[in-house]
Amino acid sequence: MTVTESKKEVKCVVWDLDYTIWDGTLAEGDNVQLKPGIKEVIQTLDSRGVLHSISSKNNYDDAMNKLKEFGLEEYFIYPEIHWNTKSSSLAAIQKNINIGMDAILFVDDQPFEREEVKSVHPDVTCLDAVEYKTMPDLPRLNPRFITDDSKRRRKMYQDDIKRKIEEEAFEGPSEEFLASLNMKFVIHEAKEEDLKRAEELTVRTNQLNATGKTYDYDELNAFRISDTHKLLVCELTDRYGSYGKIGLALIEIKEEYWHLRLLLMSCRVMARGVGTVLMSHIMQETKKAGKKLQADFKKTDRNRMMYVSYKFANFKEVSSDDEGHILFENDLSMIQPFPPYIEVKIL
């Protein structure tokens, strides 16, 4: 169903944020800039009585603060900002506003997200973010009657705004959907040409960085060449294309132990199972080398999910200090196999 085919008026536009409303990825520290003319598009539709909401994979407070900064926060009701699937966000928004799925228009730059939503809610119309300038002219966004009530519609809903916290009832993509993506995950030792991107990953990826440490090009290059270190890089591709290099791991090789000094994943590919795959691979290699595994971790108020993942991967705390620095150890007695829906290649 394309936007021009269905006749029903759109009552609510659900917007993604990164690369849709603004250019850049907020969670990676980008100085995001609003897309030109997008504020006017939102305001025009709002004045016609069209509601706006958000479905974004981001930290709630950071995203809302940024919207506040841009003077846009007031236009959105029932924002769904967390790491769950967008299909679950759409379901929540639909329930909260109490309209039909076919009265919703979902705008997102990623085909993955548009397809994921469509696979669960076939009645939702999905629009590629790149087409935002055409929106005010679309027939379905031009309601026949605009009354004083229409103009006040948003304010009426705003009294009911509920805030969804990141760690609330979590919903993951269905197995069938994941399998249909044909995900291919490649893990290999870093080559020199990977280092620029590796440096960028350590500087930008704050939330999914187990220790919060950053390294520069020269430091990473030294690790890459060193006999006592392994620097691993991961790439992910799915049906829609490549996500590029999205994960990094630095292992220090000691006499009895392999010590995981750094583990990070780009938040763009979070919650698809690849972090666990990387961890399982490291555990398998450590076991093959006849060593035990230790890992550094720094607890923050944002990385509980990562902490839980380490614990569920059978890491146990050996020591910790007052600043949240933890030393984990894993006896390698329990290593998760790779999931059926990801093809893993070790090069």
Added chain:
Amino acid sequence: MELKEKIRKFIESNLVVFEDEAEFSDSDNIFEMGFVNSLFAMKLVNYIEEDFGIVVENDDLEISNFNSVNRITEFIESKQPA
């Protein structure tokens, strides 16, 4: 619905299992049967905290508390006020 039933239902609808038609008993190790990734882990912890009004402390996050329907049930019962 009985506590064990609830836990079983939750796992059945959220865990990606390695073998499609696998049946699992209350004592089977779910970490061996299915793919416990960060998603499932957080979901399970949140479900337990919210539906049963418990706080899962860092020290509670041992696999032995969560690796079967029985163990999860025991864990919840141990945390609920007498």
